[in-house]
Amino acid sequence: MTASDRATATAAAATRPVRVLLADDQPMLRSGLRMALTGAEGLAVVGEAGDGVEAVDLARRLLPDVVVMDVRLPRLDGLAATRAISGSGLPVRVLILTALDADEQVLAAVAAGAAGYLCKDVPPAELVSAIRAVAGGGSVVAPLILARLLARLADALPAPAAMSAAPALRALTEREREVFTHIAKGHSNAEIARALTVSETTVKTHVGHLLTKLGLRDRVQAVVLAYEAGLVRPGR
Incomplete structure (x- = not known):
């Protein structure tokens, strides 16, 4: 590959949109997420899954950059699906987006391999930023959840x-x-x-x-x- 080819490949990677797979059992919520993310520059929703088994299958076939995953999913729950994806060696990262914010759920998600954990009341702009951060190799946990976890850990340090x-x-x-x-x-x-x-x-x-x-x-x-x-x- 010539220097010009490498430069072209680098530029293409930099401009390639972040590919997102949505995994939630509520069609209306998936539709709302798709609308919010489709309107964000640099993001592309490449698929939707209504249960955990489908989420794992689509993650393997579509190879999205980020799977936005609910915890409560039929057939295979979100944590088990996250564990399957993160343990497969695929270049796919998982961002949990759920209504559940119990400390045990958050810790279980991190243990399963999730790179982020947000609640469903997060503003669209923050969700977009979180997806970009996770796709870039970073990790995101809702500030209030993280603060609560750290306070809890402090007692046992x-x-x-x-x-x-x-x-x-x-x-x-x-x-x-x-x-x-x-x-x-x-x-x-x-x-x-x-x-x-x-x-x-x-x-x-x-x-x-x-x-x-x-x-x-x-x-x-x-x-x-x-x-x-x-x-x-x-x-x-």
Whole structure:
């Protein structure tokens, strides 16, 4: 491939719309979501599923960038469908969109491999932003839900010293540890780059390395681990 071909391929990837699959058992809700997302620049709804089995099948056949998945689905619930998709090795990410916001549901969704968790009362603009973030490799959890989970975790956190004692965490370099702390505080790659006076590309490299070393799927799991280990605490 020539330099010109590579440039063309890169430009095409940058302009390709984010492909979305909707999975919800309510046709009217799917219709409303399709209308909202179709009107958003850079998004394309490529399919709809009315149950979990269909969602997994369409995810395999259509290879969307993001599946917007409800938890309550017939035949195969949303968490089981999420687990099947994330465990298949497909380049497909799942964003849970549901009326359920119990802590146990959120944690179960993260454990199943979901990259995001939002409630159905989220404004359309925020849903669009979340889909784009998830498609780009990020993770999104509704702020109120995340704040509640972190407050709950704070009561059971070990002493910060436990962090340095963990073998997996000792494998991190000093710079990776700094980046890990910023991730736990909810900072974006751009914010981390500014704080550490490095490029965003360098930050992305550090993020990839530390996630691999810690055996984590994404930033959501990194945040949970950081709070459980006592590296950071709410408000700090």
